[in-house]
Amino acid sequence: MQNQEGLQADGEVKSATSVPATEFDEWANFADNDIMQQHSAIHAEEAEKIPYVADKEPLSSLAAEYQSGSTILLEKIKVLNEQYASIRRTRGDGNCFFRSFMFSYLEHILESQDQAEVNRIKANVEECRKTLQGLGYTDFTFEDFFTLFIEQLDSVLQGNEDSISHDELVVRSRDQSISDYVVMFFRFVTAGEIQKRSEFFEPFIMGLTNATVEQFCKSSVEPMGEESDHVHITALSDALGVPIRVVYLDRSSCDNGGVSVNHHDFIPADSNLPNASGGKTFSPFITLLYRPGHYDILYQK
């Protein structure tokens, strides 16, 4: 009971400051805050390597990464090369799926100027707001994040006073005060959708952890930096009604000897997509490259 000597001495509880600091004390005080500072130092180091959203690079830069590595991966990148022209990397900070989705979606709206799509997603965002309210979330905990996303959406549409260029979109995606708020908006939307349809998501969540649906959202969806799984992607895609293609680049090979690259399309549960009826011609405007533990953005040729 070394910590309580103050009490034994004179029957009063002394504050820590009255004890002269020794080297031992410094170690004794090395606590969670120091660990958190260490974490943010590591993040800062990571930040110097790559911004939240990097510049577009030709796909050959991906091959260069594996030059002396797995031949299966190099073969697969060749296959990717037939369909995809470039890659845009995102920082591996646990938010890469949401960040990739954010940039990809806003860039698509900026380039397509698809007012109908903007109106459609805004209606879905309103639904998400009601979902969170229905689940008992306090308005002021999420409304700032919603507002900021709608602002970004409006500003990529041209012809307004607040319209922004593609360069400005890149700048904003790298600005923490905007980028992280949009990521957090998606986290709220995802958590709301999972809890609204908890019966649907429960078996998938039980496959990942022992947590209840609510615990899962509290510990693995809402906190920044928590990585995304198929549960998050399904929920976000469903909630916003935006299809997402995820292309898998891993070492798995096919039995028939040939190399092919798998992809999975996340198609919103209840939506009549503009081009979903086209069957084979269906191509989501968001394509992400998944390598175990990380998502980047892919661009079609």
Place this chain on the structure above:
Amino acid sequence: MQASRARLFKEYKEVQREKVADPDIQLACDDTNIFKWTALIKGPSETPYEGGVFQLAFAVPEQYPLQPPQVRFLTKIFHPNVHFKTGEICLDILKNAWSPAWTLQSVCRAIIALMAHPEPDSPLNCDSGNLLRSGDIRGFHSMARMYTRLAAMPKKG
């Protein structure tokens, strides 16, 4: 900075409204600095902290609510997850499980819940944690009770 200020102002208004709703928590903002808050929380009943009033200090970072507030006990408390000297609290939502869905008010509720349900397997106060882990519930209770009386209850006479 602007975002955190706006958010804290909303919390301030909410606290004024909730004061009556939750008699166990008195949360107050510093008169001159909206990033500094203090709270008085009541020790939960049927715990060694019952009858005590514990003061918490909040330091809110500029990145709030993306980053958690720093919270510590100003009142001395004998609890496995509170540092005996610094008052630092080991609670997941104040660290990696933080999200903006939490508020200063709900953090206070979480701390009250932690007082009632210690987690002796991740102790900041090893003496306290060891008592609970070795099954000496009586020993833990009497130590915690003694500090509650000494530090968290009004002095008699």
